[in-house]
Amino acid sequence: MAVEAAPVRRTGLATSCRDAALVAAVILVLAVPIVGFQTVGTGGTLAVHLHFQTVGALALAGFAIRLLAGIVGGWAASSGVSAGLGAAAGRITAPLAGSGFWFGLAGLAGAVILPFVAGRDYIYLGATVLTYVMLGWGLNIVVGLAGLLDLGYVAFFAVGAYTVGLLATYFDFSFWACLPLAGLFAGCFGLILGFPVLRLRGDYLAIVTLGFGEIIRIVLLNWAKVTNGPNGIGGIPAPSFFGLPFTRNAPEGATSFADFFGLDYESSQLLIFLYFVILGLALLTNFFTLRLRRLPVGRAWEALREDEIACRAIGINATTVKLSAFAIGAMFGGLAGAFFAAHLNFISPESFTFNESAMILASVVLGGQGSQLGVALAAAALALLPELTRDVVPPEYRLLLVGAAMVLVMRVRPRGLLAHRSPSILLHAKARR
């Protein structure tokens, strides 16, 4: 038995060696011009610094990783471990998917308790994380459920934020009056943008949303008369608790929150309140999505994602159904933006770059398209990791790793790391893919 297995393994080693050498050669060729010669500005002119040791290190790393992967893969295939591993992975993730409800409940309990036990910084961070979770859930409707690739989701976030910023500073609208308007405007933008594009092949939507995200930013930057350009809008008022403002001294003819409940004034009361506002908004998004999935329109989204031609054949109006998903997703983006403006007090076009869209999309893609729990975990991880590892890992690595992770996840588990992208219902005869 062992005698038989040996030659198989040896040829496997030879091929993986050759394979790894090839990978190293490719890395060498690719890295020489960009990594090997680094341009450094010195007083107006550029100087070229040589960094061939980095090139060599990258090639060696590529060689080692590929060789290791080849050996492990070959060994696993020959000894049947890979099948066992797959089954084991299934055993681990299957109950996770099944008990998603309990995981979600535990997460929710943790989220509710957090502001009462954590310090100010953590409450603030928690609200930021929840904003990303809400954005992830909002985009999940578009990407995960309806299967439409939206690369400019941050544009709707910006529309919501600027709705609050402009209405509150120009017309003294309160946050609670702005919030539905922000959702409405963002949804309308989604309708206007989606209408011409969604009639066509899905790929066009990706590039149009990519362009739209950039256009919104350019308009916000250049329309300085209204948006104050790159300086942004400051002094956005915080929301009140059913008309009770969170101030030390209540304005004329009003009672402050602390006075009304007989508490001592503390500035963290506002922070905690804001935290619960975004928690409520995020849960609203989640609840809305979960309910929509059980409505005909939600079923139609998932069906369209799986097979558009079949949907058209049974009489589903693909354009309207897609448009509804796109607009609803945009609306939640706008609501999150409204909160973002009130939470930060200050907004500027800097906050709405393509990188933000990329991070939100990454949370949907990495977490598992269509899975609420997966998206929430991925969004929280993506928002938290750079904060927690700020001292260890330089921030430039962040997007580099996110981009690589997106490619890798698509190759290894195209439906997302944690959850599977399965339809809510299936005809019983059809096997689950």
Add this chain to the structure above:
Amino acid sequence: MGYFLQQLINGLTLGAIYGLIAIGYTMVYGIVGMINFAHGEIFMIGSFIALISFLLLAQMGLSTPLAAVLIVLVISMGFTACYGWTVERVAYRPLRDSYKLAPLISAIGMSIFLQNYVQFFQGARSKPLRPILEGGLALWEANGFTVQVSYLQIIIVVLTVALMAGFTYIIRATPLGRSQRACEQDRTMAALLGVNVDRTISMTFVMGAALAAVAGLMFTLYYGVIDFFIGFLAGVKAFTAAVLGGIGSLPGAMLGGVLIGLIEAFWSAYFTIEYKDVAVFLVLVLVLIFRPTGLLGRPEIEKV
């Protein structure tokens, strides 16, 4: 009149650059049926390789501008083609039979990766390059306004026309071009008839990347300053050009590129320069509303 002519010349030059990038989008879309989001970054990498080669040649003491441009052209095309090949191999080929969103997401991941890769190793600052080719011809003079064509603009247009002719020849008359057209029509059937589909698709990416490298070289020379972010806008504009011309059509991509270049030049000249990118984007949306097949494209038939 003089001002108009000058803008026409500038627009044509810009259009040649966009057209060369647009060909990459159109060829890939024709064969694989997906938008190669990383193509804008390939263009950006091409321009960086061109910049670095120029700097190295200057250090070595090469002072003939035309020779320098030709050498850099070859270097940049070669290395950038490797990038194109690798991107296809790493991010697209394993996903060819996955569900329809997978290659798009992988492409956008690749684009994010390449952008930050260049930012990481070359820095985020914009990189200036001293003009290599200077001087030009005064074409026409009236009311104290001189219409000028720089030698660089002439080179850009001539090079683009020559490359277009070369690539049209490759597609029309070589075995590689025949395989490409066969794969475009029906990949399975082409494979059954002995066309090496994997190799053909790889070559398509290599050709697209080489053209993007030429565009990158021209961009570097023309604007004299590049940064890691130029691929984003150039990519969106070139894609608009490809859609405007009719995606999948090679002459369409060139025509669309020229039109987009003219629109951008005239919009900047007669309206507002801040909103020139908005104008291009509006064109994209209008084309998609009124003529989704583009100017020279054929209507798409969806087969079950």
